[in-house]
Amino acid sequence: MNPTIVSRFRRDVSFTGEHLDLAGTAVPLKALTPGQGAALKLLADGDRDDAELAAAVTALDGETGLLRWHMLFRGLNTSGLVEHAVREDREDRADGEDGGTRESREVIARLRLVGRGTTLLAPAPAGPARLSRFAEARVVDGTLTLQAPGRHLAVELAPRAAGLLGELAAWSTGVPAPILRLLATAGLLAPGGPGEDVETAERSHAQWHPGDLAFHARTRTPASASGYGGTHPLGDRFPPEPVSPPPAGTRTVALPVPDLERIAAADPSLTEVLERRRSIRAQDTEAPITLDQLGELLYRSLRRRGTMTGGDGQELADRPYPSGGAVHELEVYPLVTACEGVPPGLWHYATDRHELELVAEPGRATAALVSEARGAAMLEADPQVVLLVAARFGRVMWKYETVAYPLVLKHVGVLYQTLYLVATAMNLAVCGLGGGDAAAFATASGRDPLLEGTVGELVLGSRPRMEG
Template sequence: MTSTSTLPGQAPPAAAASGTYTLTSRLARGGTFEDGEITTHLGAVRLGAITPGARAALHAFGEGDRDETAINALVVAHDGETGLLRWQMLRSRLEAAGLLEHAVTGPDGAPLARLVPVGRGATTLKPAPRGPVRLSRHALLSPAEGTLALRAPGSPLAVELGAGAAALLPLLTTWTEEVPAPLVRLLATAGALAPGGPGSDPQAEERGSVQWDPVDLAFHARTRVPASAPGYGGTYRHADRFGPEPVAAPAADGPRVTLPVPDLEAIAARDLTLTEAIEQRTSTRAHDPGSPLTLAQLAELLYRTVRIRGTFTGSDGQELADRPLPSGGAVHELEVYPLVTHCEGLEPGLYRYAPDRHELELVAAPGPATATLVKEARGGTMMEGDPQVVLLVAARFGRVMWKYETVAYPLILKHVGVLYQTVYLVATAMGLAVCGLGGGDTTAFAAATGRDPLLEGTVGELVLGSRPAEPTAEPSAESAAEPAAAGL
């Protein structure tokens, strides 16, 4: 397949004299053809009986890029004109299965851009749209394989850009016709072009398109469209490089506080029913300074929500845990760091709860770094005074990412939601004040703890304290929307 295009008013890439651009194809990256079987990074496909011409064409595709004219000539040389139709039908099947990738070669013979499958989807080329085109505002660029890859959220395809194509990107930020038609075809096939045209009314854009931030949409689509990712679920893609992390973090060398173990039978006798706790649950943004939360109450809440009740080894060799709350794959990556400002029986400071030993480990004494975390929690809930305790919820990311691909981070966020509800219900049953936050600052957490934020970082926060004797009016809906991390 050969196509010609010239960039009006510009020199072609690589300062070539000609304006001819060629569309070529080859087996998907890393693909091989041998003994009637095509093998790519997505697996193997057996083709069965094929003609000598088709076999020669597939060997040629396995060696590198070929244009359609050369491939057709190769097929005809082996099978005659009658074999050409059978080859084209086979080629369509290969594209539908995502076994071929396509490239645009510039006038100098160097690849300008390449359409590659990065998930599981067809690479059948779409026609170039008529008239001006521009990039979708949701399309994102990222480094890949020594080049830049342009992707649309949810698409199983990416367009890898050479230097010449990358130089054309500024043109594509507005409606333009100054882009080679073969490159436009690659972009259209990858879903990276905006709908409509220069005369379309921006106000007429559908709500579903307008309301999504590009990064949010990319995250949502990648984790909820399995075909858009190379691997999905428990793939253990890094297991050959790293071993699994232990279910409980190693004990620290600093001071520890042994916590009292609550009597669960006595608690069960006096507790609210589940229905009562659910119906009474509310976010309380005030604490009773005259009767603060006690160490025994904090110990009971942690014991009832996040302690490790037992451990076991999974079939994959990973150490797993049983806790009062569920966790995907029983990995239980969440850690709780109580940031204490005013708790009877416990000195102020930042602690880590050791769920396997039911202890608190002092991580940091009060100081500027912990004060920043307290200030953020206070602002997020619009409390008049400092919260008595902030439960900083952190994730040891490797616990989940050792096993899961693509769904690892959204799985962590699901676990945070489960933890929030568990803490809310237990705190309600205990008569405590609790309020979950909608956002936080993992950078401030890293500064206070010294933890590597790529290994362990905060993914949630709740404020906890004694419930005031008299109900406190909740902020209005209008005022509650003001802080960036407003309480839930």
């Protein structure tokens, strides 16, 4: 293997002879010399090594033109307009009877800009190198791609170079320096060395799970990813999902509409509710929650107050709690074991009609969800109601890209608080749970977990007399 660093313009950059075109935007280049123009044309045509670029400059500008070229080339890298690769030059045995050889060139690794930032190359490590435990490998457009959390660069690996990942699972000196330079530039190598493994020795690194850090960095570091904000990534392939899901079943229970004026006059103040709010891990088994109470809680917390159409054609909703872009993707499924006026089973709350729709009769699948919630809340008996919070992911992911799932989680948080405050004002027992089983919900509800899955759970019931 004879690897060499080569460079070319980014895939969305072209050279007109006078300026650069960056995705339709002209980037001016001042006072180009003939040699600089020739070198820029080589970069636009494909991968070139430093020797080829220097030869093009000196042929027209002389040796004195190299300094100006190096300054220009550094500026292009600082602006992130150039990408680098490792090309393997080797001699292969030619077919035929003469037994000769022929030279072949193959790019085996490429450094790509996937966010915003510089593409200046870092030096290769002086000693042993190891792949960072936070490095993430995934397939992008048919190519194995590595990226480190929060980094704006990624490294694409051809099959001939992919085997080096096994070599770099431990501290190694057997990987060619040009490939190490690409990995180091992308932040994919572990800091320190065999005797000073920062990723396990220092708290700042050791406390993070790779999946958590990748999620945090992707959604909180806009420069490290494309598609931040409302980009409508699926807008040209799928229509937006309607604001209301299809009916869940034929059996329904109408919920009484509470008198909000009467409630507003009798409710405790917001300050009092906030001060009284706490998780209550006990329920009154002798006097369970009633249909009226469950209906009032759902009405005050998440009924649909209205609909509208966004400028992008997506149907939007208005509910008592906030939602990014007014998409309101959350649906609540009350899993009832004991509620006066509501038969046991898994129900769906229809926010537009203020009624419950039966999704599943009690059975092994619903019992598993009840048991899990009981254990998570440390209750002595089955919870009277488990409020399963599900997300219709397409409502958010049709419009948003990088921030889509974080928005879902933010919405879960504000819904939790809304349910907590309303339940406290109603003197009900409520306790939010820190986790749940989306697969168990899919089994019980029959929902496709990639289209609609649980993202939160709360247990709800009547408040014990001692807690009054």
